[in-house]
Amino acid sequence: xxxxxSLLCVLAGFHLSIAAADAPSxxxxxxxxxxxYLKRLNDDKVPLNDNPQQMxxxxxDSLIKAIDKQAKSEDGLDEDYFIKSQDIDDSWLTxxxxxxxxxxxxxxxENVVLGTTQDNSQVLKVTLGKDKDxxxxxxxxxxxxxx
Numbered sequence: 267x268x269x270x271x272s273l274l275c276v277l278a279g280f281h282l283s284i285a286a287a288d289a290p291s292x293x294x295x296x297x298x299x300x301x302x303y304l305k306r307l308n309d310d311k312v313p314l315n316d317n318p319q320q321m322x323x324x325x326x327d328s329l330i331k332a333i334d335k336q337a338k339s340e341d342g343l344d345e346d347y348f349i350k351s352q353d354i355d356d357s358w359l360t361x362x363x364x365x366x367x368x369x370x371x372x373x374x375x376e377n378v379v380l381g382t383t384q385d386n387s388q389v390l391k392v393t394l395g396k397d398k399d400x401x402x403x404x405x406x407x408x409x410x411x412x413x
Contacts, residue, residue, distance in 0.1 A: 289400060297362060300380070304362070304380070307354050308359055314330065314333065314337075329402075329404055350390060350407075358388070361382045391407045391408075
């Protein structure tokens with residue numbers, strides 16, 4: 267019986283380590299989110315409203331609630347929170363560059379460059395937090411570019 271219990275513990279530990287190894291990195295999560303999100307915007311969808319389950323896969327619940335609260339307020343939203351713009355440029359759909367800038371414990375920061383040239387690009391700093399075994403976006407800020 268002890269051998270069986272030991273074997274089950276080893277197998278459970280092995281299964282957990284494989285599951286953790288299969289979980290996308292913060293950089294992969296950011297890349298996947300922006301590819302999906304920009305396509306949805308380009309298809310004239312509002313991802314936050316049209317596909318909340320998919321949003322929850324990539325974005326922390328607290329951020330979704332904060333964006334929803336701001337959108338419903340008297341002031342509303344001046345721009346799309348995740349792209350920091352009112353419109354998307356066509357080049358953003360195929361030119362999403364994500365580079366990791368820092369990871370410390372359960373927090374990661376990524377730089378995201380949307381677009382191909384200084385005239386049509388948007389540079390963002392995306393912060394992610396580890397939520398169980400998944401990275402989720404917790405904040406997005408625009409990075410000013412020199413013109």
